[in-house]
Amino acid sequence: MNESTCTVINLKVRNHPGVMYHITGLFSRRAFNLEGILCGQLEDGTTSQIYLLVKADQSLEQIMKQLNKLYDVLEVSLMKNYNRSLFMRIHDLINAESIV
Amino acid sequence: MKYSGAEVIIKLLERQGIRIITGIPGGANLPLYNALHKSNIQHVLARHEQGAGFIAQGMARTTGRAAVCFATSGPGATNLITSIADAKMDSVPVIAVTGQVSSNLIGSDAFQEVDMYGLTVPITKHNYLVKSAEELIRIIPEAFQIAESGRPGPVVIDVPKDIQVQEIEVDEWPSLKQEHELLELDTDRIKRVANMINNAMKPLLYIGGGIVQSEAHHLLYELAQRNSIPVASTLMGLGSFPCHDPLYLGMLGMHGSRYTNYIVNQADLLLAFGVRFDDRATGNANRFCPRAKIVHIDIDPAEIDKIKSSHASITGDIGAILKYLIPLTNSDHRLDWLCEVNKMRQDHPFSMPNSNDLSHPINIIKSLGQQAAPDTIITTDVGQHQMWVAQAYPFQHPRTLLTSGSLGTMGFGLPAAIGAALANPDKRIICFSGDGSLLMNIQELATLADWQLNITIILFNNGHLGLVRQQQELFYEKNYIASKFMTNPDFAAIARGFGIRGYDLDKDNQLCALFKKSLEETGPCLINVPTDFSENVFPMIPPGKAIYEMIGG
Numbered sequence: 001m002n003e004s005t006c007t008v009i010n011l012k013v014r015n016h017p018g019v020m021y022h023i024t025g026l027f028s029r030r031a032f033n034l035e036g037i038l039c040g041q042l043e044d045g046t047t048s049q050i051y052l053l054v055k056a057d058q059s060l061e062q063i064m065k066q067l068n069k070l071y072d073v074l075e076v077s078l079m080k081n082y083n084r085s086l087f088m089r090i091h092d093l094i095n096a097e098s099i100v
Numbered sequence: 101m102k103y104s105g106a107e108v109i110i111k112l113l114e115r116q117g118i119r120i121i122t123g124i125p126g127g128a129n130l131p132l133y134n135a136l137h138k139s140n141i142q143h144v145l146a147r148h149e150q151g152a153g154f155i156a157q158g159m160a161r162t163t164g165r166a167a168v169c170f171a172t173s174g175p176g177a178t179n180l181i182t183s184i185a186d187a188k189m190d191s192v193p194v195i196a197v198t199g200q201v202s203s204n205l206i207g208s209d210a211f212q213e214v215d216m217y218g219l220t221v222p223i224t225k226h227n228y229l230v231k232s233a234e235e236l237i238r239i240i241p242e243a244f245q246i247a248e249s250g251r252p253g254p255v256v257i258d259v260p261k262d263i264q265v266q267e268i269e270v271d272e273w274p275s276l277k278q279e280h281e282l283l284e285l286d287t288d289r290i291k292r293v294a295n296m297i298n299n300a301m302k303p304l305l306y307i308g309g310g311i312v313q314s315e316a317h318h319l320l321y322e323l324a325q326r327n328s329i330p331v332a333s334t335l336m337g338l339g340s341f342p343c344h345d346p347l348y349l350g351m352l353g354m355h356g357s358r359y360t361n362y363i364v365n366q367a368d369l370l371l372a373f374g375v376r377f378d379d380r381a382t383g384n385a386n387r388f389c390p391r392a393k394i395v396h397i398d399i400d401p402a403e404i405d406k407i408k409s410s411h412a413s414i415t416g417d418i419g420a421i422l423k424y425l426i427p428l429t430n431s432d433h434r435l436d437w438l439c440e441v442n443k444m445r446q447d448h449p450f451s452m453p454n455s456n457d458l459s460h461p462i463n464i465i466k467s468l469g470q471q472a473a474p475d476t477i478i479t480t481d482v483g484q485h486q487m488w489v490a491q492a493y494p495f496q497h498p499r500t501l502l503t504s505g506s507l508g509t510m511g512f513g514l515p516a517a518i519g520a521a522l523a524n525p526d527k528r529i530i531c532f533s534g535d536g537s538l539l540m541n542i543q544e545l546a547t548l549a550d551w552q553l554n555i556t557i558i559l560f561n562n563g564h565l566g567l568v569r570q571q572q573e574l575f576y577e578k579n580y581i582a583s584k585f586m587t588n589p590d591f592a593a594i595a596r597g598f599g600i601r602g603y604d605l606d607k608d609n610q611l612c613a614l615f616k617k618s619l620e621e622t623g624p625c626l627i628n629v630p631t632d633f634s635e636n637v638f639p640m641i642p643p644g645k646a647i648y649e650m651i652g653g
Contacts, residue, residue: 065402
């Protein structure tokens with residue numbers, strides 16, 4: 001995929017088990033494409049940071065608006081100058097071996 | 101003082117002003133019902149959870165305030181799903197409190213366990229799976245705030261049984277949330293919209309449910325009169341503008357009148373206020389109002405530019421915006437535009453059935469509309485009768501039509517009427533239904549009999565799924581399949597079987613007399629009206645066609 005056709009949405013969300021469902025559910029229900037997800041806890045664990053790799057097409061504005069409406073999503077922003085290779089090398093980043 | 105989780109819920113619902121709760125008890129919400137036992141809140145036992153969901157909707161749609169329904173876990177919860185999805189699509193503030201299996205059993209495929217949280221993610225405004233009794237203190241008021249604020253919608257609170265019995269110390273109850281904060285008005289944008297109105301030659305108001313939610317009907321009337329702007333309404337907006345006013349064009353869209361849709365298509369400025377460009381209102385959206393600049397005002401930012409790009413838009417409460425906008429608009433008679441509008445109205449009138457055909461649903465709906473008090477609340481089910489009511493009933497006040505607009509749920513009408521009657525004991529409720537729809541929640545006749553509410557059910561009985569049959573006739577080469585019922589039950593007898601007066605309209609029985617009787621006597625009744633199955637709803641925009649490409653009528 002051409003890098004210029006993608007962008008990254010940065011979310012700060014409440015950290016609980018249902019939050020990922022709200023976000024991925026939104027993408028499937030509204031037929032938006034989702035190319036990659038990176039996620040991790042912030043500070044004390046009550047919030048998480050999620051980076052969504054999405055196609056930068058005409059649905060992007062609607063995606064941002066719909067994400068903004070989710071109550072467990074605290075902040076939404078679009079990132080530029082991101083390091084796209086992170087999404088391609090997550091296995092290297094984890095740097096672990098399978099045990100089963 | 102110590103309270104159980106269930107007692108905390110009931111206490112907080114009382115504090116929110118809830119007087120009536122509808123639902124059905126079961127294993128996983130029995131602690132909740134045990135707490136309700138000690139409360140002054142009245143409980144209305146439905147006969148199916150979907151009925152309970154629609155009873156709550158009937159209360160919420162007529163009052164604008166959140167209404168509450170209860171269901172147990174598993175099948176109780178899944179039975180609620182359709183009514184919750186319906187509330188989401190029509191922006192109705194409903195709070196569903198569902199029982200869940202105990203926390204330690206979640207995920208174990210326990211008896212009557214279903215992932216209600218997961219199931220309701222896409223059909224709620226927000227939802228909760230409660231983790232502790234403490235959390236309830238925050239969640240219950242927050243649920244009301246979410247359900248009622250901005251664009252209203254349903255909230256599900258799934259409460260495991262162990263949380264319902266968990267005891268916590270409560271010294272102080274949270275203060276009630278104050279009125280919802282109003283967004284700051286973007287006055288520059290409002291000035292720009294005023295300029296667009298003042299400079300337009302053929303402005304048109306396209307209004308919808310947002311006007312009802314905002315209670316902005318008086319302001320809408322003021323704007324329309326001041327600047328002489330004709331008004332077309334969506335199904336959800338009916339009642340927001342007095343139907344006898346010369347500026348009123350009726351309902352636009354799929355089953356709108358020819359003149360309405362033609363006039364909408366002529367506009368050079370479309371004032372889309374509290375609407376969302378639903379396909380039933382616009383026909384083919386790409387070819388909707390090609391000559392018009394679009395001003396879109398809605399409280400939900402995600403609706404702006406979702407279907408149609410606007411030339412100007414404002415996100416916010418339509419009432420607050422209108423208040424600022426109206427003084428900025430010129431007083432204008434718009435003689436040329438209104439002359440064109442009236443010519444189109446005369447050239448392409450709504451095609452009424454022969455007035456001698458007394459049994460035609462449109463004639464019946466019109467005549468009942470003339471007899472009933474203007475504040476009578478109408479509920480409908482879904483299908484041909486629903487569209488005939490939308491076309492012909494003389495709505496004059498907001499919140500007098502309750503109909504499943506977006507989800508289009510057959511079975512909505514009877515339980516919604518029960519909810520409307522519970523919340524409006526001083527008013528008469530008429531439920532227009534069809535034989536297909538009524539059977540989908542017929543068990544709620546038992547709930548109606550319990551409470552002896554002032555509901556008149558007018559059943560247009562054509563022995564068919566009428567709108568399905570119509571589409572098969574028009575678009576599927578008259579291949580009639582599964583649209584005719586093989587048997588047709590005796591609905592008047594069914595009503596009587598439930599303990600409700602049941603009448604058959606036949607040659608000896610004049611509907612007017614029957615209807616008058618139903619208005620004079622208190623309590624419910626059902627009037628079975630045999631209807632010609634070959635009648636179609638016209639005009640109609642065929643699938644994929646533009647708003648001006650109607651057939652029939």
